[in-house]
Each structure stands twice: as structure tokens, then as C-alpha cells.
Amino acid sequence: MESAEVLLIGGRSGAGKSSVGYEVSALLRAASVGHALIEGDVLDHIHPAPPGDPDRSGITGRNLAALWANYAELGCRRLIYTNTAAVLDGEQRLFEGALGQDVRMHHVLLTASDETAAARLRERERGSELERQLRRSAQMARRLDEHAAPGTVRVATDGRSVTQVAREVIAATGW
Template identity: 65%
Template sequence: MDRAEVLLIGGRSGVGKSTVGWEVSARLRAVPVSHAIIEGDFMGQVHPAPEGDPHRSEITERNLTAVWANFARLGHRRLVYTNTASVLPGATGMFVRAMGADVRIVRVLLTATDVTAEARLTGRELGSELRQEIEGSARKARMLDARAVAGTVRVTTDGRSVIDIAGEVVAATGWV
């Protein structure tokens, strides 16, 4: 396979993007399906934001491009990428520029109720930003639901095991 493919796993805070992403990777390794995985949230974590890049989108794209180039040099053609907003229309260009004009993009939006997300965040966020995370998660859930690219596969995570969720996500890729 010469064409690059990317699985974008998006969703609100507390929905399980990282956990599902790593379980997807475990399932792909077991088959085995060659792939790389990137936690997109780490691609732009610089504070303060670079001058002229208040949303850190430029540094995120530059880092994605560099990391993907390294993976591609090793022969990888499939990427699992987790990030809240990765399923929004504005993210498409970043993946086309970083991975090539003919990249195949599969978008999955993980969903959870406010109650489920708050419970998960309460268990995870031990620092000073819990309330901010809960409020931001609810806002992002509504925005993602309204603005996700047409054709995005929606996968509910409430009351489901990560193994079951990852199975549905992997099925959406057609990689197995």
C-alpha cells in the first residue's frame, strides 16, 4: 500500500479518545496491521502559544508533518490520531499537507453523555482544572456534534467496554 491512511478519533474530554486509541493499536498489533499512533493533544503543547499562532495550529501541523515523515520513512502508511477536534472540517487540510494529497481519512467521533464524561473526568483530573474541563467538555460535545465532517462515524461510549468500542472503531477503518 502506497497511499497513506489516517484514523481520526475525536470527541469531548472524558469520552475515552486516548484509551480507545491505544486499544485500537492493540487490536491492530494483534492481527498484525502496521500502523503508527499519535496523541494529537501533545503536538501543540507549548506555553505560551507561539506569537502569531494563538490556537497552536501551526506548531501542531509542523510537528505532525515531522513525526509522520519519520514514520513514513520507516514504511508506515497508516496512522491512528487522537484529538478532540480532529473530526472538524478545519483539520482536513492539516492531514492532507502532512500526509499527502491522496491521504484516505476515516473520522470517528466518540460520544458520551454529560454524566458519563463528568464521572470520567472527576476520576482523572486531580489538579486545579476539573471544573474548567467539565464545562469545556460539555461545550465541545455540542460543537463537535453539530460541526463534524459529513460521514463521520459516531460511536457511543456510555456503559461500554473499551474493547467493544475499539472493535467498532477498527471496523470503520476497513484495515482488518
């Protein structure tokens, strides 16, 4: 069986991960390239955290493995995965555990200026989370820049269309 390939799209809140992930999927679909898309943020959205799993990595891995098993059973070999921290050095363990040891990883870090990220977050956040998201976005931008996995491709999103960014992301995979 052919090994799996994963496109990890990471970036600060407001960088455009979800929009770009969906556009990458649309462009691949138009080119008849098989794939699945998983929004990593939904895999650990549980409160309170499960006992013994304070950072929710255990439930994330279990949910990822369950979804991937279903996709793989249907013959899927490519996964687009969006999540803020997906490109951090050391995250490969999660994917090896869920998809197998032979997984090939493509790390793409979407970047956005503080101003761009804040404007996007102000458009998106309608509830009580805006201030928290703004603070976390700035903190994660620094962390991602310093601790992205070796070989991570950085793609700027400021002033660019989602389609332009998605095309550059796909080019980084060779798909």
C-alpha cells in the same frame, strides 16, 4: 508509494479517545496490521502560544509532519490520531499538509453522556483543571455534534468496554 490512511478519533473530554486509541493500536498490533499512534494533544502543548500562531495550529502541523516523516520513512502507511477536534469539518487541511494530498481519512466521533464524561473526568483530573475540563467538555460535545465532517461515524461509549468500542472503531476503517 501507497497513500496514507488516517483514523481520526475525536470526541469531548471524557469520551474515551486516548483509551480507545491505545486499544485500537493493541488490536491492530495483535492482527499484525502496521500503524502508528499519535496523541494529538501533545503536539501543541506549549505556552505561551508561538508568535503568529494563537490557536497553535501551525506548531501542531509542524510537529505532525515531523513525526509522520519518521514513521513514513519506516514504511508506515496508517495513522491513528486522537484529538478532541480531529473530526471537525475542515481539519483535513492539517493532515494533507503533514501527510500529503492523497491521504484517506476515517472520521470517528466518540460520544458520551454528560454524566459519563463527568465521571471519567473526575477520575482522571487530579489538579486545578477539573472545572475547566467539565465546562469545555460540554461545550465541545455540542460543537462536535454540529460540525463534525460529513461521513463521520459516531460511536457511543457509555456503558461499553474499551475493547467493544475499539472493535467498532476499527470496523469503520476496514483495516
